[in-house]
Amino acid sequence: MNNGYIKLLLKKILVSTIVVGIFFEVFLRAFITTPSNHIYDPVIGFRYQPHSVIFLGTEGYARNRLNSLGLNDQEFKYDPSLKHAILLGDSYTEARQVDREFNFSSLAEQSLQGWDVINSGRDGLHVLNTYHVAQRLQTGIKPDLLVLVMNNGDYIDDMSDKNIVIKSKNNEIQDVYLKAKDKEKLKQYFSYLIQNSALAVHIIRQLKPIIIKAFSMVQSVNIFNNKGNQQTTRLTDSVNRKVRPNKKAIFSAYLKKLQKIAPVAILYINQLEYKTVENVYPAEKPYRTSLIVNEIAKENDVLFINTADYLVNQYFATGSPPFGFHNKGLPGGHLNKNGHIAVSKALSDLIKRVEQEGVML
Amino acid sequence: MIFTSFTFIIFFIILIVVLLISQNNTYRLYVLLTFSYIFYGWWNIYYLALIFIVSFSGWLFGKFIYNEPRKQIKKFYLSANLLISLGILSYYKYTNFFIGSINKLLEKPPVVLDILLPVGISFFTFQTLSYTIDIYREKVPICRSLAKFSLFVAFFPQLVAGPIVRASDFLPQLYHDIKFKTENCLIGAQIFLGGALQKVLIADNLSQFVDIVYQQPQIYSSLTLWLTIFAYSMQIFCDFSGYSLMAIGISRILGFSLPKNFNMPYNARSITEFWHRWHISLSLWLRDYVYISMGGNRKGVFRTQVNMFITMLLGGLWHGASWNFVIWGALHGMALGVNRFWTLFLSAKLKNIIGFKVYALCTWLITVLFVTLLWIPFRSPETETSYQIISRLFLVGDGIDWFHIQTIIILGIAVVWHIMHWANTSLLCNFPVNYDKLNRSKSVLIIIIMLYLLLLFFPINNSPFIYFQF
Numbered sequence: 012m013n014n015g016y017i018k019l020l021l022k023k024i025l026v027s028t029i030v031v032g033i034f035f036e037v038f039l040r041a042f043i044t045t046p047s048n049h050i051y052d053p054v055i056g057f058r059y060q061p062h063s064v065i066f067l068g069t070e071g072y073a074r075n076r077l078n079s080l081g082l083n084d085q086e087f088k089y090d091p092s093l094k095h096a097i098l099l100g101d102s103y104t105e106a107r108q109v110d111r112e113f114n115f116s117s118l119a120e121q122s123l124q125g126w127d128v129i130n131s132g133r134d135g136l137h138v139l140n141t142y143h144v145a146q147r148l149q150t151g152i153k154p155d156l157l158v159l160v161m162n163n164g165d166y167i168d169d170m171s172d173k174n175i176v177i178k179s180k181n182n183e184i185q186d187v188y189l190k191a192k193d194k195e196k197l198k199q200y201f202s203y204l205i206q207n208s209a210l211a212v213h214i215i216r217q218l219k220p221i222i223i224k225a226f227s228m229v230q231s232v233n234i235f236n237n238k239g240n241q242q243t244t245r246l247t248d249s250v251n252r253k254v255r256p257n258k259k260a261i262f263s264a265y266l267k268k269l270q271k272i273a274p275v276a277i278l279y280i281n282q283l284e285y286k287t288v289e290n291v292y293p294a295e296k297p298y299r300t301s302l303i304v305n306e307i308a309k310e311n312d313v314l315f316i317n318t319a320d321y322l323v324n325q326y327f328a329t330g331s332p333p334f335g336f337h338n339k340g341l342p343g344g345h346l347n348k349n350g351h352i353a354v355s356k357a358l359s360d361l362i363k364r365v366e367q368e369g370v371m372l
Numbered sequence: 373m374i375f376t377s378f379t380f381i382i383f384f385i386i387l388i389v390v391l392l393i394s395q396n397n398t399y400r401l402y403v404l405l406t407f408s409y410i411f412y413g414w415w416n417i418y419y420l421a422l423i424f425i426v427s428f429s430g431w432l433f434g435k436f437i438y439n440e441p442r443k444q445i446k447k448f449y450l451s452a453n454l455l456i457s458l459g460i461l462s463y464y465k466y467t468n469f470f471i472g473s474i475n476k477l478l479e480k481p482p483v484v485l486d487i488l489l490p491v492g493i494s495f496f497t498f499q500t501l502s503y504t505i506d507i508y509r510e511k512v513p514i515c516r517s518l519a520k521f522s523l524f525v526a527f528f529p530q531l532v533a534g535p536i537v538r539a540s541d542f543l544p545q546l547y548h549d550i551k552f553k554t555e556n557c558l559i560g561a562q563i564f565l566g567g568a569l570q571k572v573l574i575a576d577n578l579s580q581f582v583d584i585v586y587q588q589p590q591i592y593s594s595l596t597l598w599l600t601i602f603a604y605s606m607q608i609f610c611d612f613s614g615y616s617l618m619a620i621g622i623s624r625i626l627g628f629s630l631p632k633n634f635n636m637p638y639n640a641r642s643i644t645e646f647w648h649r650w651h652i653s654l655s656l657w658l659r660d661y662v663y664i665s666m667g668g669n670r671k672g673v674f675r676t677q678v679n680m681f682i683t684m685l686l687g688g689l690w691h692g693a694s695w696n697f698v699i700w701g702a703l704h705g706m707a708l709g710v711n712r713f714w715t716l717f718l719s720a721k722l723k724n725i726i727g728f729k730v731y732a733l734c735t736w737l738i739t740v741l742f743v744t745l746l747w748i749p750f751r752s753p754e755t756e757t758s759y760q761i762i763s764r765l766f767l768v769g770d771g772i773d774w775f776h777i778q779t780i781i782i783l784g785i786a787v788v789w790h791i792m793h794w795a796n797t798s799l800l801c802n803f804p805v806n807y808d809k810l811n812r813s814k815s816v817l818i819i820i821i822m823l824y825l826l827l828l829f830f831p832i833n834n835s836p837f838i839y840f841q842f
Contacts, residue, residue, distance in 0.1 A: 020816070027820040035824055213828055221378070285591040288771050332772055340584055341774035342591070 032210060039209040043068045047205035047212045048077070049198055055140040056195035059133065060206075070339040071108030071347070080148070083111060084130045087152065093127045095152050096362060097273075099141035100160030103280055103346060104132025108336060113348050118355030123362055132160070138169040139189040139265060145272050154273040156365055158358065159266075162280045163297035166304055170258035177256065177264075184256060184264035197222065259307055266311045276361050277308050280354060281319035282334065283326065285342060291326055293319035314365055318357040325353035373414040375564075375618045376572055376830075383411065384622070391550070391626075400550040404523055404626070411528035412491075419490040422460065427525040429456045430500035431518050434507045438514040450508045454501065461497045464489055469693030492532030494690055496525050498657055503539040505661055512540045520546045527628070529619040533612070535633040535653035542628070551627050560624030562815065565822045567617025572830045574782055575611035578603045580831055581776040586751060589761045593771035597764055603779045604751050605744040606786050609637065612651065636793045638743070641735040642715070643707040646743055654690070658683050677712070681705035696749040696758065703746055 040046075048063035059065070059081035066074040078086045083105050098104050098116050106114035116130035129152060131144050138161065145157055174190040204211045215222065269275045279301045282294040301317045308315040322333045326349075332342030333350030346354060373380050387407045394400045413420045433453035440446045468484055475482055503524070506512040515521045524542050585592055585600040592600070616633035623630045633652050640646035647655045663683040669676040681702070688701015723731045745762075752758040764771065 023816040024820065027817045031817070031820050031824050035828060039828070210828075217827060217830065285588060285772075287590050335774075337775050338777040342772055343584075 036208060036210045039213050044209050044212055044216075045074075046207055046209050047198075049205070051195065051199045051202065053191055054143050055133075055136065056192060057198055065105075065107045067107055068338070070345060071336045072338065073108060073110045075107060075111045080151075082129065082131050083107065083114070084116065085111070087127075087129065089151065089153070090127065093125055094155040095127050095129060096156040096158055097129045097131050097145060097148055097152060097154045098158050098160055098278075098358075099136075099145055100132045101136045101165070102132065102134040103162060104130060104160040105134055106130070106132065106346065106351065107134070108345050109348050109351055113351055115346070115351040115355040115358055118351060119358040119362070122355065122359045126362060128358075128362075129154075137172065137189050138165045138262075139172075139175060139187060142188070142265070142269055142272070145269065149272050156362065157269055157273045157275045158278050158361065159269065159275060160278045160280065161304065163282070163294075163300045166258065166262065166300050170261050175261060177261065179256075184260060187261055187264050187268065259303065262304070263307050263311060266307065266313055270311070270313075274365070275311075276314040276365055277304060277316070278354070278358055278361055279304060279315065279317045280346070281317050281322065283319075283322055283332070283342070285332075291323060293317075293323065314361060314368065316357050316361040316364070318354050321353040321357040322350060325349055373411060375615070375622070376568055379414075383407070388552075388625075392552070397549045401519060401523060401546065404528075404550065405519055405526065408523065408526040408528040408531060412526060412531055415491050416488065422490055422493070423496060423526055424522070426457055426460060426496060426500050427522045428518070429453060430503055430525065431515065431521040434504050434514060434521075435516075437504060437507045446508060450504060453504045457497050457501055461493055463487070464493055466689075466693045473695075495534050495536055496531060498536050498654075498690075499539075500525055502536070502657060502661060506539055512538075512543070515539065515543050527623075529622040529626075529628075530630055533615045533619070534651070535616055535619065535631050536657050537630060537653070541631060545628050552625075553627065556627055557625050558815065560621045560626075562621070562819065563624060564618050564621030565819060565826070567614040567619075567621055568826055569614070569822055570610040570617065571614030572826055574786065575607045575614055576831045577778055577829065578607040578610075578782055581774075581779045582607055582751070585774070586753070586757065589757060589764065591772055592764070593769075593773045594765055594767050596772065596774045597761055599775065599779060599783075601744050601748060601761070601765075602783060603776075605638070605740075605747050606783060608747060608751070609634070609650075610786075636790060638740055639736070639790055639794050640739050641732055642739055643704065643711045643742065644715070646739055647704075647708070654687070658687050658690075662686055677709040680708045680712070684708060691750070695755055696752055699755075699758075700746055700750045707742060 045064050045066045048060040048065060049057040050060055052058045059077050061079045061081045062077060063081075064074055064076050065083065075083050078084055080087060104116070106116070111117055114130065116128050116132075120126060120128040129148070131148060133144070136144070138159070141157075141159060145154070148154070172189065174192060176188055176190050177184055178186040198205070201211070201215065205215060266275055281297045281301055283291055284294045285291050298317075298319060301319070305315045305317070325333050329349055331349050332347075333353050334346060335341035335344045336347055339345075373383060387403070390403050390407075391400055394403050409420055409423075412423060430453065433449050433456075436449040437446050437453075440449060464487055467487055471483055471485065503512065503515070503521075507514060515524070520543065523546060524537070524539060527537070527542070530537055582600055582604045585596065586604075589597060589600075613634040620630045620632070631653055635649040635652065637646050637650035640649050663679055666679045666682065667675055668679060671679075682705070684705030685698065685701045688697045688699070688704070691697045691700070719731075726734075748761050749755070749758045752761070
């Protein structure tokens with residue numbers, strides 16, 4: 012092969028890669044995803060860029076523009092005549108799968124008189140990071156109520172996270188918080204690329220398992236090469252293991268911490284199980300978890316509501332499942348419009364109960 | 373180690389480098405054999421002994437049969453080899469099925485022995501048997517080299533899921549030099565990518581829908597179930613055809629030629645034609661070594677029907693040890709019988725009455741529908757699941773409607789692809805999956821598009837090849 016042929020071949024490869032790349036950039040923006048709107052945050056991992064658009068065409072097909080606080084909510088303006096409830100949670104709360112006016116936060120706000128319900132949900136937010144979100148919004152919003160939106164994984168998985176740091180004194184937990192995870196740092200390295208290219212976002216999402224594996228390998232090598240680091244890690248872990256309280260104690264301590272900002276209520280989203288078309292009931296494991304969460308809530312004077320009955324009733328009333336989308340999975344996954352209607356009813360009832368039972372006082 | 377994995381890419385690169393370093397053809401042969409064993413041992417190192425036993429017994433009995441002048445003794449050697457090979461296959465594949473069925477019949481609690489099915493056992497057993505039977509029938513010359521014979525049995529591209537290669541096709545290739553040619557590498561790479569596209573883009577994406585519905589078919593609506601069975605029909609075709617293409621592509625890069633295993637089976641207009649286009653290497657194997665051995669069509673109409681039925685029943689059982697496969701094979705056997713009867717006595721008359729085009733359309737529709745419906749027992753984990761699906765297919769207005777958009781798009785593309793094949797358009801030359809008619813002038817652009825498609829749309833939880841379990 013002569014040089015001329017190789018040059019021509021490389022030219023062909025380069026031009027084809029760019030042309031096809033541009034085509035897929037447009038295609039992805041139209042049908043699959045926008046460029047990333049994540050900003051690296053050393054405390055909670057990442058937050059959303061204000062006024063950016065969130066869109067994920069692989070589950071539902073909604074485009075929502077975030078407000079100036081980076082929340083999937085309308086622009087916030089403090090109104091002293093209204094009471095303010097902040098919804099704290101993960102992707103279930105953020106609800107990027109449906110148009111904003113159809114998510115349970117907006118629907119509950121419409122049905123409640125005198126309440127401004129603020130949706131502060133963020134995809135993949137760890138329960139223990141909701142404190143930081145609430146704390147950051149505290150000054151501007153002056154919340155009268157914090158509604159912690161939870162599901163089975165938020166208790167079972169999040170409360171047993173190895174990155175939880177527990178500070179205790181005389182066998183009593185003084186503080187619990189989450190150590191920032193290393194993998195979020197990755198976003199810093201790719202920030203320019205992922206904030207400007209949907210193609211890059213999608214490729215990274217596809218290759219994420221491999222990237223994370225490679226990153227952890229590099230981390231392990233670094234730790235191995237640096238004995239001091241290795242020792243510190245082991246020491247911290249062993250101390251944690253020795254004094255580590257159970258999930259109940261951690262969650263209870265966390266609720267107390269949240270209550271320092273504002274009164275707290277829990278909205279528990281229970282998945283459903285389908286035995287037959289007619290035999291639909293709350294999923295068993297999440298339901299058992301809900302009983303534990305309810306018990307802890309009671310001990311801490313926190314009102315609790317499980318959405319299970321609302322979701323089951325909605326299914327039988329409409330004949331359509333409350334979770335799932337045609338382009339992702341049915342009847343599992345995130346809440347669809349039908350599910351948001353059901354959960355909004357539960358949320359309205361929860362806030363009404365809060366008013367009636369005077370928890371806010 | 374599957375072809376679409378990162379591990380395989382590394383494995384293949386190392387193999388190429390080692391082959392390039394090895395100047396001598398004998399070394400290259402041993403390198404290929406060693407890498408084939410590494411490939412197989414990656415799943416379970418202990419089963420390497422198994423493949424070696426099967427290869428060795430095939431080679432040894434081949435030698436005995438070839439050297440033996442007396443017909444009776446030849447027959448004895450062949451029977452001994454059949455007994456060993458089929459005995460091993462039966463033990464690993466059918467023991468639990470046998471015990472389970474007897475226990476169910478006697479209403480005893482189920483007992484499952486801890487027997488792990490070796491990957492690709494059905495493929496390499498059939499391949500070895502074809503050699504000894506052909507030696508017995510004096511159709512192939514003897515292979516005196518154990519290394520060459522072992523490579524024929526264990527050649528890694530087609531070792532675990534076919535195509536089933538005949539000794540007469542493959543062994544002569546081992547007597548030529550193993551060489552890399554630019555032409556072979558380019559065509560091989562395109563065929564491989566075409567197969568990967570079928571597997572990853574079509575089959576794996578369809579499985580994301582099919583697998584969920586098959587877990588709980590009782591909750592979905594009739595329309596969703598129809599979509600599912602058509603999706604599975606396309607999934608199993610692209611999964612297996614994709615694997616075959618990848619195997620053919622890899623072999624081509626290494627300088628070997630493997631037979632075509634699929635030829636657009638859903639364009640068939642009869643069940644007989646379907647079996648000429650689907651898993652061609654297995655169909656031919658069953659025809660040559662089972663059907664013809666039983667007498668084929670030489671013993672009257674009734675015996676022909678019986679022979680076809682038994683052949684397909686065994687074909688069903690070859691796929692797996694389960695009553696679902698037995699039912700699937702039996703129904704295909706019956707359909708072949710009906711088709712034969714139809715072709716002999718009714719087809720010509722009906723063509724005259726309704727016209728050729730209408731006749732062709734009707735027969736195509738019936739064939740596709742029949743094959744698709746028969747995939748239900750094939751895919752179902754239990755007979756109960758098949759029953760649930762079939763009973764709900766015609767139940768209107770009940771159950772959850774799930775019209776998975778990606779599945780609908782993929783099926784749409786598949787329909788266009790089949791129509792293009794049927795119409796034999798020149799556009800097809802641009803699709804590397806149609807590997808007979810490659811268009812070299814656009815190859816760079818096509819390869820770049822394919823790589824983008826693979827990178828952007830491979831499902832994160834990709835599923836293993838369906839035919840690995842057989």
